[in-house]
Amino acid sequence: VEDRTNADSYLRQPHDAQMISIMRVLGIGNDNSSYTDAVKQGMKTVAKFFTFGYAQFSGDQETLMPNLVEIGTGEGKSLTLAVASSVLALMGFNINCACYSKYLSVRDYQDYEQLFDTLGVQPYIVYGTFNELSENMINERGNIRDKVRALMLKPDDDEKKGDESAGRDASRASILLIDEVDVFFNKQFYGEYYTPGAVLRHDCIKTMTDYMWNHYVGNSNQSTLTLSTMKSTDEYQQCVTVFGTEWATIIDEQIKCMLADINTFDSPKYVVKNDKIGYKEGDQITYSATVGYKTLFAYYFEHHVNNVISANSLNHVIAMYLKCGAFSYAEIPKRFDVIMGVTGTLRHLSVPERKTMDEKYGLKVHTYMPSLFGPNKNRFDQQRDIQISTIERFNEDLKNEIIKRLKDHASPRCVFVFFEDRSKLMSFSSCPEFQPFKRQTRVITEQLTFREKEAAIKRAPRGNTITLLTKSFGRGTDFKVLDELLRNNGGPHVVQTFVSLQVSEEVQIRGRTARQGGDGSYSMVLIDEELEKFNIAKKDIEQGKENGNLYQLIDTQRNRQFAKEYQQIADRVKIAKKE
Secondary structure, three states: OOOOOOHHHOOOOOOHHHHHHHHHHOOOOOOOOOHHHHHHHHHHHHHHHHHHOOOOOOOOHHHOOOEEEEOOOOOOHHHHHHHHHHHHHHOOOEEEEEEOOHHHHHHHHHHHHHHHHHHOOHHHEEEEEHHHHHHHHHOOOOOHHHHHHHHHOOOOOOOOOOOOOOOOOOOOOEEEEEEOHHHHOOOOOOOOEEOOEEEEOOHHHHHHHHHHHHHHHHOOOOOOOOHHHHHOOHHHHHHHHHHOHHHHHHHHHHHHHHHHHOOOOOOOOOEEEOOEEEEEEOOEEEOOOOOOOHHHHHHHHHHHOOOOOOHHHHHHHOOEEEEOOOEEOOOHHHHOOEEEEEEOOHHHOOHHHHHHHHHHHOOOEEEEOOOOOOOOEEEOOOOOOEEEEOOOOHHHHHHHHHHHHHOOOOOOOOEEEEEOOHHHHHHHHOOHHHHHHHHHEEEEOOOOOHHHHHHHHHHOOOOOOEEEEEHHHHOOOOOOOOOHHHHOOOOOEEEEOOOOOOHHHHHHHHOOOOOOOOEEEEEEEEEHHHHHHHOOOHHHHHHHHHHOOHHHHHHHHHHHHHHHHHHHHHHHHHHHHHO
8 A cells, every 4th residue: 555544545345244235236045044154145146157158148137126224324235235336347247326415426427437447347336316317217228308309490400410329238137226225205306207308499488488488577577478479470470481381389388397397497496507507306406407498497597687598598497398208217216137235224214114125026035244344433312312302492592502511521522413404504504502612513515515524524524513404415425534633532523404204314313423433423403393294293392392292292193294295296196107
């Protein structure tokens, strides 16, 4: 090792338990044989590949079985996925590692990119979010957006046909590896649709949207245009002439969408940065997504009214956005030959989630790995570490909880505070009660770039520091405690300021501390009125305090609420499958 201060200079040697995790993902031991026999069989399988070569051992999925492995937070999920992906790719499979988070997906791929390249399997391994996974599946036989666009454009138009998508070797069987499977079952994905759109640009479209915007502004920021009035304009007739009367119905539908969205373009909330408009997606702000035609008119507004968007940026987004279909997220995993996954919260999945995994996706084989570091040292007293506040006192109570935890050991600790969303985080960050502590505080939200997130996460676990985060960073974010003084004085403390609908999310947030055998602690500061959505009244809170079962009450009620909402999601999945 040339540079002992650089961790990247060291070879990584998996722990025995991590090796077992990798074997279980690969299906070694599924036949109930002894551990020794299972390992021997696994080695024979690998040897078979090296003996007969790639061409004769390409994607033998019969030896694989859908399965999930639970690995504790901070104990090697990313390593397990990377090694399993490499072995499976060498054995002739196409691998898709799906994660809910763009930040985590990019981080993990970069960590193991050199390994993939050295083994020559880089072309067969793809890391991405669930949206990117959907996009790749849809475009396997060519870019669907280009195909739709080509249908409407004439050969002499400026907009040219797109190239065919080469895709990966379709002769190889495909494996889906899911990172944190419980996220797939939340309402952001399961029960919803992925709806790609083709972007169709032409001068006649700009003329028409300019007409709509001018009417909106001239009518006190309220459009009263209808399809009938638009069809009588020269701007409409020009579009029909350009694209042809055979596409008039499509144009009419787009106009109806435009007229509906122009009056509500400010919802959902968006972010303006670097001459672009972005929306929250997971733990990041994406500047490539559009929300119907709301995004288009948001660009108009920010250019003409607030003067923060350039004319070039506005002109780039002026287009018709043609839906290329609606693809159910729930059906996309079924397109793969085998589904596997790792998660830190398998045992915390609800009964309906487990039933869905078993019956819909065949994920009946579960492995629970013991911790590499022995009993977890995360301290959480369910009676003393839950504080219920009022809206009026919340900022003061939360500030006091942070300061108390910073100073409850001989040397200052660090505190991570998780909020349900950015608006609540910023409200607390800017409140008068917290201002004296702003200099020792960092804020991590979806708006940060990848490099900014990396830098903030590295600096967060230091003594006498406070970090405010949105809940999306409660999963997968690796706070490495390198400060020995901090490790020996209680480790980081985590404060959660809301009740997670999914138990697994709470477990993940709690797992941002006491990682890899280290010390840590956890507490909650909640607002009484926000518990009402779980059907918990103020009198129930007082009774729970008296009986010493407040946490059990919250846990029971949130599980009931989740079961109710999950049933609604399941109903949407059934409808999507019929459609």
